[in-house]
Amino acid sequence: MLMMPEPDAGTMARRETIVADLRALLGADAVIAEEERRRAYECDALAAYRQLPLVVVLPEDTAEVAAVLRYCHENRIRIVPRGGGTSLSGGSLPLADGVLVAMGRFNRILGIDYDNRLAVVQPGVTNLGITKAVEEQGFYYAPDPSSQIACSIGGNVAENSGGVHCLKYGLTANNLLGIEMVLIDGTVIRLGGAHLDADGYDLMGVITGSEGLLGIITEVTVRILPQPATARALLMGFPSVEAGGNCVGAIIAAGIIPAGIEMMDHPAILAAEDFVRAGYPTDAESLLIVELDGPEGEVAELTKRVYDIARGLGATTLRASESEEERLRFWAGRKAAFPAVGAIGPDYICMDGTIPRGRLAEVLRRTSELAGKHRLRVANVFHAGDGNLHPLILFDANAPGELERAEAFGADILRLCVEVGGVLTGEHGVGVEKRDLMGEQFTEADLAQQQALKCAFDPEGLLNPGKVFPTLHRCAELGRIVVRGGVLPFPDLPRF
Amino acid sequence: MSDEQLPSIIPRDETELVQVLGYCQERRRGLAVLGRGSKAGWGRPLKVYANLMLNAFAGLRFYEPEELVLSAGAATPMRELQALLDQKGQMFAFEPPDLGPVWGHDGENGTIGGAIACNLAGPRRFKAGAARDHILGIRAMSGGGVLYKGGGRVMKNVTGFDLPKLLCGSHGTLSVLTEVTVKVLPRPETERTLLLAGLGAREAVRLLTQALNGPDEPSGAAHLPAGLAPMFDFLVADTLAPANGRSATLLRIEGAPASVSWRIDSLRRRLPDFAAAEVLEAEPSRALWAAIRDVSPFVRRPAAPLWRVSLAPSAGGAAALAIARALPCHWFLDWAGGLLWVQVAGEAVAAGAVAGADAGAAADGGAGVVRAAVAAAGGGHATLLRAPEAIRRAVPVFEPQPEGLAALTRRVKEQFDPNRILNPGRMYAGV
Ligand SMILES: Cc1cc2nc3c(=O)[nH]c(=O)nc-3n(C[C@H](O)[C@H](O)[C@H](O)COP(=O)(O)OP(=O)(O)OC[C@H]3O[C@@H](n4cnc5c(N)ncnc54)[C@H](O)[C@@H]3O)c2cc1C
Ligand SMILES: Cc1cc2nc3c(=O)[nH]c(=O)nc-3n(C[C@H](O)[C@H](O)[C@H](O)COP(=O)(O)OP(=O)(O)OC[C@H]3O[C@@H](n4cnc5c(N)ncnc54)[C@H](O)[C@@H]3O)c2cc1C
Numbered sequence: 026m027l028m029m030p031e032p033d034a035g036t037m038a039r040r041e042t043i044v045a046d047l048r049a050l051l052g053a054d055a056v057i058a059e060e061e062r063r064r065a066y067e068c069d070a071l072a073a074y075r076q077l078p079l080v081v082v083l084p085e086d087t088a089e090v091a092a093v094l095r096y097c098h099e100n101r102i103r104i105v106p107r108g109g110g111t112s113l114s115g116g117s118l119p120l121a122d123g124v125l126v127a128m129g130r131f132n133r134i135l136g137i138d139y140d141n142r143l144a145v146v147q148p149g150v151t152n153l154g155i156t157k158a159v160e161e162q163g164f165y166y167a168p169d170p171s172s173q174i175a176c177s178i179g180g181n182v183a184e185n186s187g188g189v190h191c192l193k194y195g196l197t198a199n200n201l202l203g204i205e206m207v208l209i210d211g212t213v214i215r216l217g218g219a220h221l222d223a224d225g226y227d228l229m230g231v232i233t234g235s236e237g238l239l240g241i242i243t244e245v246t247v248r249i250l251p252q253p254a255t256a257r258a259l260l261m262g263f264p265s266v267e268a269g270g271n272c273v274g275a276i277i278a279a280g281i282i283p284a285g286i287e288m289m290d291h292p293a294i295l296a297a298e299d300f301v302r303a304g305y306p307t308d309a310e311s312l313l314i315v316e317l318d319g320p321e322g323e324v325a326e327l328t329k330r331v332y333d334i335a336r337g338l339g340a341t342t343l344r345a346s347e348s349e350e351e352r353l354r355f356w357a358g359r360k361a362a363f364p365a366v367g368a369i370g371p372d373y374i375c376m377d378g379t380i381p382r383g384r385l386a387e388v389l390r391r392t393s394e395l396a397g398k399h400r401l402r403v404a405n406v407f408h409a410g411d412g413n414l415h416p417l418i419l420f421d422a423n424a425p426g427e428l429e430r431a432e433a434f435g436a437d438i439l440r441l442c443v444e445v446g447g448v449l450t451g452e453h454g455v456g457v458e459k460r461d462l463m464g465e466q467f468t469e470a471d472l473a474q475q476q477a478l479k480c481a482f483d484p485e486g487l488l489n490p491g492k493v494f495p496t497l498h499r500c501a502e503l504g505r506i507v508v509r510g511g512v513l514p515f516p517d518l519p520r521f
Numbered sequence: 522m523s524d525e526q527l528p529s530i531i532p533r534d535e536t537e538l539v540q541v542l543g544y545c546q547e548r549r550r551g552l553a554v555l556g557r558g559s560k561a562g563w564g565r566p567l568k569v570y571a572n573l574m575l576n577a578f579a580g581l582r583f584y585e586p587e588e589l590v591l592s593a594g595a596a597t598p599m600r601e602l603q604a605l606l607d608q609k610g611q612m613f614a615f616e617p618p619d620l621g622p623v624w625g626h627d628g629e630n631g632t633i634g635g636a637i638a639c640n641l642a643g644p645r646r647f648k649a650g651a652a653r654d655h656i657l658g659i660r661a662m663s664g665g666g667v668l669y670k671g672g673g674r675v676m677k678n679v680t681g682f683d684l685p686k687l688l689c690g691s692h693g694t695l696s697v698l699t700e701v702t703v704k705v706l707p708r709p710e711t712e713r714t715l716l717l718a719g720l721g722a723r724e725a726v727r728l729l730t731q732a733l734n735g736p737d738e739p740s741g742a743a744h745l746p747a748g749l750a751p752m753f754d755f756l757v758a759d760t761l762a763p764a765n766g767r768s769a770t771l772l773r774i775e776g777a778p779a780s781v782s783w784r785i786d787s788l789r790r791r792l793p794d795f796a797a798a799e800v801l802e803a804e805p806s807r808a809l810w811a812a813i814r815d816v817s818p819f820v821r822r823p824a825a826p827l828w829r830v831s832l833a834p835s836a837g838g839a840a841a842l843a844i845a846r847a848l849p850c851h852w853f854l855d856w857a858g859g860l861l862w863v864q865v866a867g868e869a870v871a872a873g874a875v876a877g878a879d880a881g882a883a884a885d886g887g888a889g890v891v892r893a894a895v896a897a898a899g900g901g902h903a904t905l906l907r908a909p910e911a912i913r914r915a916v917p918v919f920e921p922q923p924e925g926l927a928a929l930t931r932r933v934k935e936q937f938d939p940n941r942i943l944n945p946g947r948m949y950a951g952v
Contacts, residue, residue, distance in 0.1 A: 138833075138835075139734060140730050140734075140834070140835035141833050141834055141835050142733065142734065163734075184679060185679045185683070187677055191676075191677065192676075195650070195654065196677065198654075198683070198686070199650055199654045208925070208929065212925040212928075212929075213925065214923075214925050214926045214929060215923075215926075216926075218833070218899075218900045218901065219832075219833030219834075219835075219836075219899065219900065219901075220831045220832050220833055220834075220859060220900065220901040220902070221646055221647060221651075221831060221834075221856060221859050221860070222640070222642070222646070222651055222690075222831050223902075224831070224902035224904070224919060224920045224922075225690075225919065225920075225922060225926070225930055225948070225949075226687060226690065226691055226695070226930055226933055227640065227653055227686045227687055227689050227690050227691075228687070228926075228929065228930075228933070230653055230683055230686030230687060230689065231682055231683050231684065231686055231687040233683065233686075234679045234682070234683050235682055251733075251734050251735055251736055252736060253736050253738075254736040254737075254787065274587050277587060277589065277707075278586065278587045280610060280707035280710075281707075282706065282707065319736075319738070319780065320736070320737075320780060320783040320784055320787060321783075322779060322780070322783045323776070323777070323779065323780040323783060326777070326779060326780075379673075379675040379676065379677045379678055380675065381585070381588050381590075381674065381675060382587070382588055383585070383587065383588060408677070410676075411675070411676035411677045412675055412676060412677070413676075413677045446673075446674055446675070447673070447675050448673045448675055448678045448680045449680045450678070450679050450680050451675070451677035451678060451679065452677055452679055453679070454679055455679075455680060455681065459680070463680070463681065466673075466680055467670075467680075467681065468669070468670075470667050470668060470669045471669045471670050471671065471681075472681070473667060473669070474663060474667050474669040474671070474684065474937075475671075475681050475682045475684060477663070477665075477667075477936040477937060478682050478684070478687070478933065478936060479682075480932075480936050481929065481932040481933040481935065481936045482929070482932075493681060
């Protein structure tokens with residue numbers, strides 16, 4: 026069972042006062058104290074874990090966020106930031122003694138600067154909202170998580186979210202130009218801006234993906250890109266998972282970096298085809314969706330080259346989208362893969378390991394062995410170009426013991442990812458879900474150094490505690506647990 | 522400063538490195554962290570006890586072209602890695618400059634660790650990012666003596682804090698890198714450059730902006746004002762001849778040969794100004810962009826202050842003109858206006874060499890003028906990449922930070938290097 030930090034009895038006892046104080050700070054309509062309304066915030070998309078927050082606040086500008094954080098800091102109250110609540114790792118899971126800071130009212134686009142190819146937005150704007158705001162002018166925002174209708178850009182920054190176009194266009198981190206963030210003591214800092222590289226330490230780089238542990242993001246400047254002249258999606262079916270995996274490696278080895286390469290295995294193909302009728306070949310053991318973009322001639326040329334590679338590896342289906350409508354339909358199946366699998370589940374959990382691409386076939390084979398061992402079904406979708414796996418483990422939450430088995434299976438898959446040189450999470454974050462597995466990938470010293478950074482931002486550990494780190498050491502203790510070199514007196518510097 | 526008088530400490534492996542840092546930490550003795558010292562003139566002058574030479578941490582760990590990943594000891598010469606990538610038709614897409622000659626050092630002498638520690642980027646920056654966008658993993662030792670790893674070797678990784686990014690651009694002040702793992706990419710088969718002569722800076726930036734705002738994916742966009750062409754000509758003979766003494770506005774297109782042609786055609790259809798442009802073929806194009814990348818026109822005067830100014834691209838033209846009005850200098854623009862290089866005339870700096878207002882404006886190496894231009898451009902930062910030591914002592918080398926951010930920077934330093942033994946004060950006083 027997941028252990029969260031022990032609620033602070035003093036804070037729990039002061040709940041009424043805290044609510045009243047927050048109302049005085051923000052106005053009554055920005056503070057949610059009633060149980061039935063707090064209920065709406067009790068979980069994110071990792072719905073197996075639920076917790077009513079102490080109180081929910083809905084600030085609407087930076088000054089209000091600063092006021093809330095300053096207040097919580099002075100009164101030693103824990104804080105959980107929340108964007109769209111679509112985290113798959115429990116990043117925005119509330120704490121019983123924590124103020125949930127919901128960023129939904131930060132929903133405005135503040136400015137679009139086409140000359141500098143950027144948009145300045147509030148963190149509660151949805152990922153898709155940015156593209157919608159600039160598409161008429163022929164631009165888009167490149168990272169496109171499947172949750173893009175619902176997830177917020179602030180959440181994307183906090184998770185360093187990806188999407189199907191990361192292979193060529195990068196993750197959130199590579200498409201950010203600036204942020205404004207409120208630190209735990211209410212200090213407001215601004216990093217980056219319209220210029221391309223921020224100065225000083227790359228704090229923006231390390232805040233990206235920090236899962237709400239370092240501060241609350243109140244403004245985001247993203248890079249927008251002109252739409253490519255043409256984009257085409259290819260559907261390629263293969264008689265085995267190995268052949269599909271090899272095809273991915275062969276395309277990249279040929280020097281081609283498609284806009285995206287996605288892969289689905291047989292169970293995922295069936296589920297998606299059932300769900301959206303995208304026209305996927307249901308007889309294939311693996312399916313690749315390869316998107317090529319650029320000038321029309323180039324896309325045609327690359328299509329030929331990719332087809333040749335695929336044929337050489339025994340592809341049984343080769344189809345290219347002939348219209349924008351068809352391209353979107355090819356993608357619709359992939360983008361709906363999670364709900365599609367959910368529909369046959371009845372429940373599922375989505376894993377998110379990344380592996381060196383060359384180990385794909387091996388990892389899939391061993392995953393299906395593990396499925397046997399845990400007596401559960403699994404469907405696989407991946408961002409194959411970057412080796413990012415999403416095994417979807419099917420289970421029935423109402424069957425006693427199945428959730429635990431599914432979680433044990435998931436943990437085994439992630440251990441396998443680390444064993445072959447990969448990592449626990451490629452884009453969904455550690456949250457509470459993978460927190461206790463961090464020791465599989467990192468040594469005590471690795472984690473101590475990460476926590477040292479946390480201490481520079483939030484020495485009392487008030488921001489989103491219980492997430493990411495299995496044990497949060499007190500900052501004062503950290504120095505003592507590290508491996509000290511100085512214990513061996515350096516034999517007076519011999520090689521001067 | 523790689524002061525030749527200073528003792529050098531040369532740990533042979535990580536165990537010895539732990540001992541050295543432990544020793545220096547206990548006695549609070551500062552170290553200058555050196556890859557090869559090729560950028561040693563960059564930053565505030567150091568007052569340290571010894572040079573920490575990292576030569577031992579060299580050598581390829583692995584290179585897997587199909588996986589687009591390369592891992593090497595931090596002190597591995599860039600030259601060796603580049604040669605390896607060449608053989609497989611790949612590259613570091615961030616187009617790392619060879620900046621050694623800027624400080625009068627030999628070229629081709631840098632290490633991969635230095636490239637990461639300085640977070641440099643070349644002309645492809647606006648399309649492909651900087652070193653920070655390509656780092657995947659590190660092994661490092663903090664000033665506090667913790668040997669740790671961060672990141673990994675895979676393309677996507679959000680497991681814990683992204684410490685590798687934090688170390689990019691930390692100039693050796695937080696940790697000593699011993700090993701780095703970097704993403705690599707296929708090298709474009711060929712390239713061509715469109716050259717338009719005679720545009721003013723503002724007009725040039727406007728046109729480059731239009732070029733970038735379409736679907737043709739240029740990968741280089743620079744503007745060289747009229748006075749600068751001769752400085753390039755001796756470097757890349759006659760490449761700029763078509764400009765015939767006028768300014769040159771340059772747009773680079775890379776890719777497969779057919780694709781390069783399509784993109785150029787499409788550009789010309791979309792933006793009639795480019796119909797008149799000269800086309801530089803692959804060879805001269807490469808030489809030209811290498812010179813732009815390495816700031817080659819400004820390597821011949823090691824005493825002349827050199828500024829690297831990062832600002833909103835659309836503001837680049839106006840900022841350049843404002844600086845040139847107030848300061849005797851040479852300049853050029855890269856990144857479609859987003860990167861402005863300014864070399865302050867050396868003579869103007871030598872006290873009293875130039876009379877009147879110019880001498881005043883240049884006495885601080887141009888800091889007042891340059892930083893005012895950044896502020897007027899709506900923000901960004903100016904780094905004094907090169908200047909005589911006296912000037913680097915007198916003016917902030919890196920853009921001064923607002924207090925909240927400066928305090929956070931100090932706290933980060935404190936957590937990584939509590940006794941401030943690694944490059945103390947290189948970036949900011951007390952950091
Ligand atoms: C169906 C489905 C598909 C998905 N597909 C993808 C995918 O393709 N790629 C991908 O990368 N992810 C995907 N996700 C995961 C999820 O959508 C992303 O992690 C997303 O970025 C979370 O954004 P959010 O606004 O919902 O954040 P939340 O879930 O509200 O919060 C996520 C984390 O961010 C923190 N946070 C939120 N806002 C702020 C802020 N303003 N300041 C500081 N911290 C903040 C929270 O504390 C929490 O730790 C998917 C999720 C679902 C449910
Ligand atoms: C083909 C080629 C490509 C090149 N590519 C690049 C490039 O991408 N980027 C680039 O900057 N230079 C590049 N150079 C060389 C560049 O001009 C510099 O000469 C070189 O990078 C500086 O490296 P250095 O190891 O000499 O750094 P130094 O001058 O020794 O150090 C530069 C800074 O980095 C810090 N530093 C160096 N090594 C470490 C370490 N292991 N751990 C922590 N801090 C460290 C130093 O303390 C200092 O602050 C290239 C040169 C060639 C020939």
